Amino acid sequence: MNKKIYDGYTYVDGGVCAAKGFTANGLNCGLNPDKNKNDLGMVFSEVPCVAAGVYTQNKVKGAPVTVTKEHLKKSGNKAQAVIVNSKNANTCNADGIEKAEKISQLAADALGIDVNLVINASTGVIGQIIPIEPFEEHMKELADGLTADGNDKAANAIMTTDTVDKQVAVQFDIDGVTCTLGGMAKGSGMIHPNMATTLNFITSDIAITSELIQKALSEIVKVTYNCLSVDGDQSTNDTLTVMANGLAGNKLIDTENEAYEKFKKALYIVMECMTMMLASDGEGATKMIECTVAGAPDLDTAIIVAKSVIRSPLTKCAMFGEDANWGRILCAIGYAEADFDIDKVAVDLESEFGVVPVCRNGAGVPFSEEKAAKVLSSDEIHINIDLGIGDVTAKAWGCDLTYDYVKINGDYRS
Known part of the structure; x- marks a missing residue:
C-alpha cells in the first residue's frame, strides 16, 4: 500500500x-x-x-x-x-x-x-x-x-x-x-x-x-x-x-x-x-479497494454511496475475479439510501495500470475488456464515481472477497 x-x-x-x-x-x-x-x-x-x-x-x-x-x-x-x-x-x-x-x-x-x-x-x-x-x-x-x-x-x-x-x-x-x-x-x-x-x-x-x-x-x-x-x-x-x-x-x-x-x-x-x-489486509484479500464518490450534494450522501459500493459482495467478488462487471457497481449505487439522479452517474475503474471509463449518465460505454482486465490486475483498485449533482467528495475502503476468507473463518477457533 x-x-x-x-x-x-x-x-x-x-x-x-x-x-x-x-x-x-x-x-x-x-x-x-x-x-x-x-x-x-x-x-x-x-x-x-x-x-x-x-x-x-x-x-x-x-x-x-x-x-x-x-x-x-x-x-x-x-x-x-x-x-x-x-x-x-x-x-x-x-x-x-x-x-x-x-x-x-x-x-x-x-x-x-x-x-x-x-x-x-x-x-x-x-x-x-x-x-x-x-x-x-x-x-x-x-x-x-x-x-x-x-x-x-x-x-x-x-x-x-x-x-x-x-x-x-x-x-x-x-x-x-x-x-x-x-x-x-x-x-x-x-x-x-x-x-x-x-x-x-x-x-x-x-x-x-x-x-x-x-x-x-x-x-x-x-x-x-x-x-x-x-x-x-x-x-x-x-x-x-x-x-x-x-x-x-x-x-x-x-x-x-x-x-x-x-x-x-x-x-x-x-x-x-x-x-x-x-x-x-482483509482476511483472504488480494486487493485493496478505494471507492471515491465525487459530485455529491453533501458529505452524508457521498459517504452512503461509497460505503454501499464497498460493502457489495458481488462487487467484491468481481474485483477478485478481475472482471469489469460495472453493473454490480451501479446496482450497489442504486440501492444506497440516499437521494440522487442515477441518470447523471459516471463510473471509472482505475489502478496503477490506467483508467477505464465504464459508465456515463447511468449507462454503459464501450471499453476494452483487455485493458480493464489489466487495470483490475493491480493489488490496489480505485472505483471512482461522480454523482454529478454537487461538489462534495468522500471515500470508503474495503477489499475483494476470496475463497480464503471462507476458509479462514471456517476454522477460526482452531
Missing part, C-alpha cells in the same frame, strides 16, 4: 513510540500456544496523557470496552498506559468485568500508576473464559521490558488473523516545535462501518485539551474508520484511543485555531493510512 503524501507532514518510523515519552513492549504470555507470536502488549507514557476514545456500537460489548470507558470517566479523560491481549476477547463472560479490572490493576501495579489511567483492550475468540494466571506471571516482565523501540513487539501482540502489523507515524511543525503523532492497528476480519472497527491505539506528544482531541477524533472517524468494511460484521471489542502527553513543548491547544487544524490533519493522515492498511 502506497502512503499518500501531504505537504508539511513527514512519515517517520516508530509507530506508537515515535512521539516523545512513549515506550512499548510485547511478549507471549501463554494465551497463544505459538510461542513465536506475542499475545500481550503494553504502551506507556512517562507522564499522564489527555485521552479520548471511540468504541464499538455493537449491543454486545466486550468487558474491556466497558472497563476502559469507566476508567476514562473516573480519571477525567486521562490515561498513561494501554494493556492489550490477543487470542481471547474477554467477551460474553460472566466474570469479564472482574477479569478486565484485575488485568488493569496488574498493569497499574507493575507501572506504579493509578488503575484508572489504564486503557484495557482484548481481541480474539468470544465466549471463552480468560485466565488470569498468564497476566499475573508475565506483567512485571512486560513492564520491565518497555523500550522506546518496542513498538514492533506491541504491534505484533495485537495481531490475530492479520498477516502484517499496521503502524504509521508522522511529524509536523506547530509554531516552530516538532510534534509527532503515531499509531498501531489490528484487524483483518469482523470489520464493518460505524466505529469502531478494530483495535487501534494512537499516541502523540502534542499539548492539547482532551475536549479538542475527542472532537477531532469523532469528526475524523466518520470519514476514515467508519468508511471501512471488510465483511459486514461489526466486532464486539472495537476500540480506538488517542493519548497525548504534551512533551513536544508546543503551546497548549485549547481553541480551534491553526495549530488545532494542523493536529487534526495529522490525526486524519494517520487514521486514513491505518484504515487503508486494514482494508489491504
